[in-house]
Amino acid sequence: MKNDTILVTGACGQIGSELVLSLRKIYKNVIASDLKEPSAELKESGEFIRLDALYKNGLADCVKRFNVTQIYHLAAILSATGEKNPEMAWRINMKGLRTILDVSVEAGIKKVFFPSTIAVFGPTTPKINTPQLTVMEPNTIYGISKLAGERWCDWCFQKKGLDVRSLRYPGLISYKTKAGGGTTDYAVDVFFDAVENKKYECFLKEDTILPMMYMPDAIRGTIMLMEAPAEKMSMRSGYNFSGTSFAPKDVAAEIKKTIPDFSMSYKPDSRQVIADSWPQSIDDAVAQKDWGWKPEFDLPLLTKDMIKNIEAMHLV
DSSP: OEEEEEEEETTTSTTHHHHHHHHTTTEEEEEEEESSOOOHHHHHTSOEEEOOTTOHHHHHHHHHHHTOOEEEEOOOOOHHHHHHOHHHHHIIIIIHHHHHHHHHHHHTOSEEEEEEEGGGSOTTSOSSSBOSSOOOOOOSHHHHHHHHHHHHHHHHHHHHOOEEEEEEEOEEEOSSSOOOSOTTTHHHHHHHHHHHHSEEEESSOTTOOEEEEEHHHHHHHHHHHHHSOGGGOOOSSOEEOOOEEEOHHHHHHHHHTTSTTOEEEEOOOTHHHHHHTSOSSBOOHHHHHHHOOOOOOOHHHHHHHHHHHHHHHHHO
8 A cells, every 4th residue: 555645625526436435445545525425435435524625724734634745636616517607617616726736836745636628628629539739719617717727737837846637538427426517417317317217318419429438447547647657747737538439329329239128319408519519539649658548448338337337226
C-alpha cells in the first residue's frame, strides 16, 4: 500500500463513488468528501468528511489536518443541470477549482486531478476523431467552465509548478450510480429501464452518436494518468480520452440481443441541442503515446456487463 494521503472532493458522485474504492486498494489513506450523504459502502470503507470545496479555509484545514498530498477534485455541476442554473454552475465549477488550485499551491500538494469533458468542444469543432488540439468554442456553461478550468490548470503548472493532470471524459456509464444531470445520461438510464420495464423513452434522436466510456475503463484510465511519471505529461490542460462511440439506436439493438422484448421510443428535448454540438468520436493518440491508454470495453461488452449487474442488483 502506498503512503500518500489522497483527498477526493465530490466523492459521492458518479465517478467519485467508484474511484474512491479503487484508490483505497492502492493507498493507505483516502479521504472521501462531499456535502451529500455517502453510500454505506463508501462510508464503511474508510474516512468520510463533509466538506464544501468552495470555502478555502475549510479546505486548507482539511489538507493540513490529514496531511493530504494528492487531491482529486470531482465536485461539479454537469451539462443539462448547468443550463438550467448557469450562475450556480459557474460558481461551483470555477470557484471550486480555483480554491483547490490555490490551496494546493500554498500547501505544496504533490498532484491534483481535474476532470474535464468533451463539452469543452463545440459546434465548430471537427466531430469525427476530434484531435487533441483543435477549435474549442463550447456553447454550454458546463463546457465553458471546464475549458476555463483547463486553462487555469495549465497556468498553475506553467507559473506555479503545480503537477495538475486532467482528462476530457466522454459520457460515462455505470450500474453502481444513477446518472446525475448530464446530456449522456440516457446511456445509463436505458439499461435500468430495460431490466425493470423492458422499455425506455430516449431524450435524444435515435441516430445521435456520442463518445461514451464504461466506468471501469474511466477509473482505470484516471489512475493510470495520475500514476504516470510527471515527465511523460505533455498536456497540462486536458487529455482527450476515448472509449467507444454509439447512438441510442445502437444501444437498443445491443440490449435486444439479451432482452428481446425491449423497445425504445424517442422524444428529443433540450439536451438534443447540447448533444448536437459535441463530437461523435475522439482521437486520444496523445494519451496513448504519453501514458499508454487503451480502453477494454466496447458496446457489446459493456452492455452484457451492465445488464448482468443490474439484474443481480434486483435479485438482492
